[in-house]
Amino acid sequence: MENLGGLFNPSSPEMEAMAGLTYYTIALCLVILGIIVIAVAYIIIRYRKKPGDDGEPYQNFGNIKLEIVWTVIPIAMVAVLFLLTCSTMKEVDPPAGDRDPDLVIIGHQWWWEIRYPSSGVSTSNEIHIPAGEKMLVRLESIDVIHDFWVPELGRKIDLVPGHPNYIWLVAGKPGVYLGACAEFCGDQHANMRIRVVAEPEAEFKKWLDGQLAIPRTPTGGIAGEGANLFQTMACMNCHTIRGTAAAARVGPDLTHLADRDTIGAGVLTNTPENLAKWLANPQRYKQGAFMPNMKLSDSEVKSIVAYLEALDEQ
Amino acid sequence: MSSRIPLVPENAVPLPSLKANNGLLSWVSSIDHKQIGIMYLIITLIYFLLGGLEALLIRVQLAHPGNDFLTPELYNQLFTMHGTTMIFFVVMPFLIGVGVYLLPLMIGARDMAFPRLNALSFWLFFFGGILLYYSFFTQSGAPDVGWFAYAPLSEKPFSLNKGPTYWALGLLASGIGSVASGLNNVVTILTMRTPGMTMRRIPLFVWMMLVTSLLLVFVIPIITAAFAMMLLDSILGATFFTPAHGGSAILWQHFFWGFGHPEVYILILPAFGIISEVIPVFSRKPIYGYEFVAASTVAIGLLSLGVWAHHMFAVGLGNAANAYFSLASMLIAIPTGVKVLNWVATMWGGRINFATPMLFGTAFIIEFVVGGLTGVAIASVPIDWVVTDSYFIVAHFHYAIFGGSVFAIFAGVYYWFPKFTGRMLSETLGKWHFWLTVIGFNMTFFIQHFLGVMGMPRRTYTYYDMPYWGSMNLISTIGAMILGLSVLIFVWNILVSLRHGRPAGDNPWNAWTLEWATTSPPAVENFELVPPVRGRRPLWDLAHPDMPDEPGAKTV
Numbered sequence: 001m002e003n004l005g006g007l008f009n010p011s012s013p014e015m016e017a018m019a020g021l022t023y024y025t026i027a028l029c030l031v032i033l034g035i036i037v038i039a040v041a042y043i044i045i046r047y048r049k050k051p052g053d054d055g056e057p058y059q060n061f062g063n064i065k066l067e068i069v070w071t072v073i074p075i076a077m078v079a080v081l082f083l084l085t086c087s088t089m090k091e092v093d094p095p096a097g098d099r100d101p102d103l104v105i106i107g108h109q110w111w112w113e114i115r116y117p118s119s120g121v122s123t124s125n126e127i128h129i130p131a132g133e134k135m136l137v138r139l140e141s142i143d144v145i146h147d148f149w150v151p152e153l154g155r156k157i158d159l160v161p162g163h164p165n166y167i168w169l170v171a172g173k174p175g176v177y178l179g180a181c182a183e184f185c186g187d188q189h190a191n192m193r194i195r196v197v198a199e200p201e202a203e204f205k206k207w208l209d210g211q212l213a214i215p216r217t218p219t220g221g222i223a224g225e226g227a228n229l230f231q232t233m234a235c236m237n238c239h240t241i242r243g244t245a246a247a248a249r250v251g252p253d254l255t256h257l258a259d260r261d262t263i264g265a266g267v268l269t270n271t272p273e274n275l276a277k278w279l280a281n282p283q284r285y286k287q288g289a290f291m292p293n294m295k296l297s298d299s300e301v302k303s304i305v306a307y308l309e310a311l312d313e314q
Numbered sequence: 315m316s317s318r319i320p321l322v323p324e325n326a327v328p329l330p331s332l333k334a335n336n337g338l339l340s341w342v343s344s345i346d347h348k349q350i351g352i353m354y355l356i357i358t359l360i361y362f363l364l365g366g367l368e369a370l371l372i373r374v375q376l377a378h379p380g381n382d383f384l385t386p387e388l389y390n391q392l393f394t395m396h397g398t399t400m401i402f403f404v405v406m407p408f409l410i411g412v413g414v415y416l417l418p419l420m421i422g423a424r425d426m427a428f429p430r431l432n433a434l435s436f437w438l439f440f441f442g443g444i445l446l447y448y449s450f451f452t453q454s455g456a457p458d459v460g461w462f463a464y465a466p467l468s469e470k471p472f473s474l475n476k477g478p479t480y481w482a483l484g485l486l487a488s489g490i491g492s493v494a495s496g497l498n499n500v501v502t503i504l505t506m507r508t509p510g511m512t513m514r515r516i517p518l519f520v521w522m523m524l525v526t527s528l529l530l531v532f533v534i535p536i537i538t539a540a541f542a543m544m545l546l547d548s549i550l551g552a553t554f555f556t557p558a559h560g561g562s563a564i565l566w567q568h569f570f571w572g573f574g575h576p577e578v579y580i581l582i583l584p585a586f587g588i589i590s591e592v593i594p595v596f597s598r599k600p601i602y603g604y605e606f607v608a609a610s611t612v613a614i615g616l617l618s619l620g621v622w623a624h625h626m627f628a629v630g631l632g633n634a635a636n637a638y639f640s641l642a643s644m645l646i647a648i649p650t651g652v653k654v655l656n657w658v659a660t661m662w663g664g665r666i667n668f669a670t671p672m673l674f675g676t677a678f679i680i681e682f683v684v685g686g687l688t689g690v691a692i693a694s695v696p697i698d699w700v701v702t703d704s705y706f707i708v709a710h711f712h713y714a715i716f717g718g719s720v721f722a723i724f725a726g727v728y729y730w731f732p733k734f735t736g737r738m739l740s741e742t743l744g745k746w747h748f749w750l751t752v753i754g755f756n757m758t759f760f761i762q763h764f765l766g767v768m769g770m771p772r773r774t775y776t777y778y779d780m781p782y783w784g785s786m787n788l789i790s791t792i793g794a795m796i797l798g799l800s801v802l803i804f805v806w807n808i809l810v811s812l813r814h815g816r817p818a819g820d821n822p823w824n825a826w827t828l829e830w831a832t833t834s835p836p837a838v839e840n841f842e843l844v845p846p847v848r849g850r851r852p853l854w855d856l857a858h859p860d861m862p863d864e865p866g867a868k869t870v
Contacts, residue, residue: 007767029687062603085694144467151769155699162557165630182703190774
């Protein structure tokens with residue numbers, strides 16, 4: 001059977017604790033449901049009105065002892081569930097103390113800004129973490145309320161403007177874990193996707209170093225033309241490319257775009273062909289997104305793609 | 315007191331019925347609780363069809379991943395309008411309407427305490443709905459920020475169109491009508507009961523409407539104030555809910571759910587009332603543990619005021635607040651469980667006639683228990699962190715509101731239609747309606763529990779093509795189509811039976827409460843003579859003078 005994901009594939013100790021509690025509770029619910037269904041089924045068969053049976057049955061008004069029994073038993077069940085709730089809650093959300101966040105995630109309509117405060121790395125939509133390590137994440141929003149949800153790794157947490165939140169993010173083993181925004185945040189709420197890439201420590205370090213590199217701006221050829229276009233058209237009003245004058249934070253940092261797996265917070269796989277299609281008309285793939293159709297000519301698209309791809313080749 | 319309240323003038327024909335041809339004016343100007351009740355029912359049926367159509371469009375869009383049947387904007391408008399319509403313009407006004415029709419009859423009164431206020435409530439609801447739906451014809455389209463309209467998404471600069479303004483104004487108007495209804499119901503129940511009808515003898519439907527009405531009076535003003543603040547933000551540039559200017563986005567959520575969670579009980583308590591009338595009559599037994607069913611309603615009403623933040627476990631309120639709201643929410647399971655077990659005990663040992671009202675009543679128990687149990691599960695904070703804002707929640711509350719409230723509403727319609735119109739609904743069509751509803755409903759929503767825990771978020775116009783997601787969504791969509799078909803059969807049944815249904819007579823189900831002691835439909839003044847009330851089942855006592863209910867009618 002294929003991996004069903006989410007609750008069926010908990011990949012962190014926190015998620016395992018929550019999945020355990022969920023299974024236990026659902027099992028209890030199924031037992032209660034089973035009792036009610038069996039009772040009703042029995043009643044339907046046994047007490048259905050038979051033809052010709054027109055008298056009134058025995059008029060029974062109730063029984064106090066029975067009422068007490070079926071009040072007390074649920075109280076006991078609730079008490080147990082509440083204790084388990086509190087212990088699991090503590091396990092998932094242990095206090096962070098004075099520790100500085102390892103990661104800052106900032107929600108935007110409709111993409112994720114990812115910052116690593118200790119190293120200064122900034123990326124978007126794809127979160128690299130060292131596998132097995134507990135990362136303290138601070139979550140903020142720049143516009144409306146979003147919600148960070150990677151089903152296999154753990155809990156949901158809202159990104160609320162003016163109200164920073166903290167969670168622990170851990171992936172037990174290396175792998176790619178998919179997630180998405182879970183709080184309705186406008187037109188493109190559906191295409192605000194998350195990829196968490198958990199890597200062995202060494203590879204994570206390597207990725208981090210790669211992100212820190214400031215690329216040289218190509219001067220000649222088609223990529224050079226792209227660099228010029230990027231600076232002269234509206235691109236730099238919204239995007240950052242380190243080592244250039246483009247330093248805006250309205251849209252994702254594009255310095256190491258070529259490193260990423262997807263474009264547009266998950267709408268397209270990141271290939272030069274798809275990047276060209278995206279630049280030609282982002283609204284076709286993400287209708288309502290804030291990147292307008294720039295009405296670029298084919299050759300302009302080609303140059304900008306060449307530029308963005310060239311940034312990462314050094 | 316009642317003699318001083320002006321009643322409707324005598325009509326030219328003695329019995330008001332849908333066929334009484336006094337023209338539209340007799341309806342528009344009516345302050346007769348029965349006519350107003352019928353108008354509620356007709357309007358809510360129209361909104362039910364609109365809300366259902368919106369749901370079907372949503373399900374068609376979700377039939378496979380990456381579908382482009384609807385644009386994201388239109389999809390967001392449709393799910394916003396579907397939720398808003400079904401809650402504020404279908405389930406709530408239907409239950410208010412059926413209450414307005416039945417309360418005076420059940421307690422042996424001639425009308426509501428304030429007949430003109432009653433009419434005002436209806437017309438506020440009516441025009442509130444028109445204001446909301448008019449937004450579809452404006453340039454900016456219908457509201458597209460969800461039925462919860464979270465700030466700051468619902469405010470400038472994130473919503474520059476007028477949709478949320480129409481939404482807030484429409485609901486503001488109908489909400490004021492609901493407060494007036496609540497007040498009217500409370501006063502009617504407390505002051506207009508016929509001699510002998512003590513509070514310990516009123517039908518359970520009346521008990522549940524009393525608690526619901528108190529909730530209306532207490533909680534609708536919360537959201538009314540919040541709507542006013544939202545309108546100040548959007549029209550006059552105030553900043554109550556905009557963090558960028560010193561407001562608080564979380565404050566809106568506290569206001570919204572401070573109203574919104576009790577609202578859930580406003581939607582389900584009258585449904586419990588309907589079930590508490592239907593199950594005894596069709597089981598031919600009195601309700602088991604009357605006092606416990608009534609008292610548990612009061613307990614639910616009180617608890618419902620203190621659980622709102624269980625909608626906010628992912629907001630980051632801190633674990634102390636989360637733990638309190640978790641425990642308070644779980645406690646509601648206890649009085650709710652008491653009710654379910656008393657209904658089952660009422661059926662136990664009965665001689666059950668499975669006519670259509672009872673089919674829906676019995677199915678209600680199972681479907682509602684599914685929604686109730688998942689409700690207890692998600693009251694647990696860590697489980698909520700897993701499933702909140704996913705399709706699991708969509709499944710959960712549809713089991714509670716469709717499997718619960720709407721199944722009860724269907725039971726109530728089949729049960730009281732003969733009283734409202736003088737004609738029976740067709741049993742054959744009723745059974746088709748019932749079975750298609752059960753199949754369609756469970757097919758649509760059960761599978762969504764799994765989609766949710768597998769990671770499918772709510773309110774997305776499209777979704778990842780993950781293993782099985784496409785086929786599971788397709789099953790859900792096919793279920794929704796079957797459900798749509800069942801509703802068409804229901805409407806057909808009503809239309810056909812209005813003309814050709816079997817004449818009902820006063821008391822076709824051999825029931826025991828006072829509304830069955832008068833003609834079907836009742837005359838303008840309701841009763842020629844109210845039967846003596848010496849117990850909870852006046853008509854049982856009349857039929858069985860040898861073994862009346864009192865003094866044996868106590869839980870022993």
